[in-house]
Amino acid sequence: MKLNLFTYYPRYIALKMIRLYQKTLSFDHGPMKDIFPGGYCRYNPSCSEYTYQSIEKYGLLKGGGKGFWRIMRCNPWSKGGNDPV
Template sequence: MIRMFLTGIIRLYKYCLSPFLAPSCRFYPSCSSYAHEALARYGAGKGVGMAVRRLLKCHPFHPGGYDPLP
């Protein structure tokens, strides 16, 4: 139930808000795609933790690049 709610929020961001923003994610896959996949694969508890860790890496001093799910 929680996973579906969080997945809905990510989809809402990806399809309603993200198209109006300039592409700025320094990672591949994008942070929203990473979070969506983490929730689908690992569930709400671990998936949210993985998504938060990924978002905390999103700053100018991190090189970014290819960062798949473990």
């Protein structure tokens, strides 16, 4: 039970927060998708989806770090492209 408290619940909360962001504020996933029908993110999957998948695969610390690094690389001068987890 103690293991779940420190590993499962923080991961679960982080994943739910990412989904909430995607459904409300994201230009690629939420209601603002109508403004950018082709998508806004240069990468595939989008930065939020990449972070979600990496947290699922690697856990909150390593996956969150990978997601943070991906967000730092996302800028107007980046080439983007397909970048799976």
